[in-house]
Amino acid sequence: MKVLIVHAHPEARSFNGALTATAVRRLAAQGHQVRVSDLYAMGWNAVLATDEFAGFAQGDYFNPAHAQEQAYSTGTVSADVAREQHKVAEADLVIFQFPVWWFSLPAILKGWVDRVLSRGFAYAAGRKYDTGLLKGKRAMLSLTTGTASTLYTANGIDGDLHHILWPIHNGILAYTGFTVLPPFAAWMPAQVTDEQREHYLERYAQHLAQLDELEPLFFHPRHDYDQHQQLKPGVVARSGVQWNPRAGQSFEASAAAFKQH
Amino acid sequence: MKVLIVHAHPEARSFNGALTATAVRRLAAQGHQVRVSDLYAMGWNAVLATDEFAGFAQGDYFNPAHAQEQAYSTGTVSADVAREQHKVAEADLVIFQFPVWWFSLPAILKGWVDRVLSRGFAYAAGRKYDTGLLKGKRAMLSLTTGTASTLYTANGIDGDLHHILWPIHNGILAYTGFTVLPPFAAWMPAQVTDEQREHYLERYAQHLAQLDELEPLFFHPRHDYDQHQQLKPGVVARSGVQWNPRAGQSFEASAAAFKQH
Numbered sequence: 001m002k003v004l005i006v007h008a009h010p011e012a013r014s015f016n017g018a019l020t021a022t023a024v025r026r027l028a029a030q031g032h033q034v035r036v037s038d039l040y041a042m043g044w045n046a047v048l049a050t051d052e053f054a055g056f057a058q059g060d061y062f063n064p065a066h067a068q069e070q071a072y073s074t075g076t077v078s079a080d081v082a083r084e085q086h087k088v089a090e091a092d093l094v095i096f097q098f099p100v101w102w103f104s105l106p107a108i109l110k111g112w113v114d115r116v117l118s119r120g121f122a123y124a125a126g127r128k129y130d131t132g133l134l135k136g137k138r139a140m141l142s143l144t145t146g147t148a149s150t151l152y153t154a155n156g157i158d159g160d161l162h163h164i165l166w167p168i169h170n171g172i173l174a175y176t177g178f179t180v181l182p183p184f185a186a187w188m189p190a191q192v193t194d195e196q197r198e199h200y201l202e203r204y205a206q207h208l209a210q211l212d213e214l215e216p217l218f219f220h221p222r223h224d225y226d227q228h229q230q231l232k233p234g235v236v237a238r239s240g241v242q243w244n245p246r247a248g249q250s251f252e253a254s255a256a257a258f259k260q261h
Numbered sequence: 262m263k264v265l266i267v268h269a270h271p272e273a274r275s276f277n278g279a280l281t282a283t284a285v286r287r288l289a290a291q292g293h294q295v296r297v298s299d300l301y302a303m304g305w306n307a308v309l310a311t312d313e314f315a316g317f318a319q320g321d322y323f324n325p326a327h328a329q330e331q332a333y334s335t336g337t338v339s340a341d342v343a344r345e346q347h348k349v350a351e352a353d354l355v356i357f358q359f360p361v362w363w364f365s366l367p368a369i370l371k372g373w374v375d376r377v378l379s380r381g382f383a384y385a386a387g388r389k390y391d392t393g394l395l396k397g398k399r400a401m402l403s404l405t406t407g408t409a410s411t412l413y414t415a416n417g418i419d420g421d422l423h424h425i426l427w428p429i430h431n432g433i434l435a436y437t438g439f440t441v442l443p444p445f446a447a448w449m450p451a452q453v454t455d456e457q458r459e460h461y462l463e464r465y466a467q468h469l470a471q472l473d474e475l476e477p478l479f480f481h482p483r484h485d486y487d488q489h490q491q492l493k494p495g496v497v498a499r500s501g502v503q504w505n506p507r508a509g510q511s512f513e514a515s516a517a518a519f520k521q522h
Binding site: 010011013014040044046047048049050061062063064065101102103104105106107108110111113114117129146150151153154155156157158159163164166167168170171172175190220225228229230231237 | 271272274275301305307308309310311322323324325326362363364365366367368369371372374375378390407411412414415416417418419420424425427428429431432433436451481486489490491492498
């Protein structure tokens with residue numbers, strides 16, 4: 001298996017760094033090929049703008065998605081984006097490693113999504129969700145938080161983590177066709193003991209060792225929708241979160257209060 | 262009233278541009294002072310990194326939140342961030358104008374949040390949600406989408422827009438103490454008629470004219486939580502979305518299927 005880790009933390013010695021190092025070691029030991037896109041180290045340009053489109057002339061009207069589609073179809077994608085798209089195209093599994101900043105991705109990682117998962121490469125007209133262009137690949141979030149797991153529950157002040165991650169899981173990963181594996185969360189690693197941090201790394205190694213046994217998150221298949229892209233009568237809407245004990249093993253016990261919703 | 266519009270679209274002639282122009286005109290006509298931070302035009306640096314911290318020495322361990330807090334307390338915030346913080350500090354209302362990219366903010370706007378709403382300026386230890394440091398100010402999202410309103414419902418393939426916006430409404434705006442006004446959505450303006458676009462601009466002008474009558478989104482007050490930041494027994498969790506007809510007027514009728522959840 002070929003694995004791409006898209007890594008987004010500005011400090012190499014951070015716990016995010018330790019998680020990625022663990023993943024590289026563990027996956028290599030299992031015989032997988034692993035590549036890391038370390039966005040801060042690469043000086044990744046986070047901003048989708050006209051400057052990356054060679055075909056764009058001063059005064060042209062800039063529609064980002066159209067520009068992406070045209071660049072992709074004419075083979076004029078900028079070199080930095082093309083390199084990342086090549087890595088994604090080769091990968092069987094893409095892992096996103098990041099600290100949760102403002103209940104979401106750090107801007108540098110959002111900018112990787114904005115620019116790399118372009119219209120033409122990752123999705124197109126009529127090619128989204130289970131016909132997305134990255135169909136057949138798997139993706140997974142591995143994240144760290146600044147607060148405790150108990151706060152990220154339905155009754156906790158920050159709200160259910162699965163609810164918070166839904167726009168990413170559904171709107172980025174499932175949207176482009178990825179099969180979405182349950183996320184791995186290391187809760188406020190900056191404020192726990194060395195033993196707890198070691199424990200997180202062990203659990204992450206276990207999580208990676210059992211990827212094939214993890215139940216992917218649930219998303220309604222296309223045939224659950226009618227021609228207006230509405231769930232058909234009788235199909236009960238449920239979110240990408242299908243709570244099950246196996247997936248639950250990736251979370252600390254204190255997060256067991258997560259609810260299906 | 263002083264209003265700051267944080268505007269994030271790479272094309273000045275886009276419909277986002279028309280919405281911001283409408284807001285500037287309308288709010289000025291009402292006697293308000295309006296400033297616009299046009300992030301693309303400003304060449305805003307989206308990436309929170311060591312380079313903005315004058316006090317950071319090569320080899321130091323970089324903890325972004327700690328670096329922000331130290332910079333703020335020692336008056337060494339970088340000039341670009343300090344200018345934006347000054348605008349926010351002066352504003353009674355902050356409007357975020359953006360196209361929904363990947364069910365979220367464009368990276369350049371996420372980078373404005375990452376860098377400007379810093380620890381020390383917008384939140385601090387024990388100062389979050391209804392004790393957030395921006396308490397007393399109001400904030401509002403004004404967004405455009407690439408697909409139809411009917412897709413952004415509980416039964417639509419993209420899911421309830423309010424659910425999608427929850428991490429922004431709760432995790433950025435309410436978190437820092439803002440009173441959150443109901444969002445304004447212009448549905449796929451790139452694919453509708455000129456008449457429909459005009460209609461959107463008229464509705465947006467109406468939305469801005471009645472800001473004081475709009476019911477803010479609901480978030481549980483601090484006294485609903487116990488000392489572990491869990492909702493107290495007997496308090497039923499509800500999200501930031503309090504569906505009500507008045508707020509609903511900001512959305513197209515076809516989005517009336519939005520449900521409270």
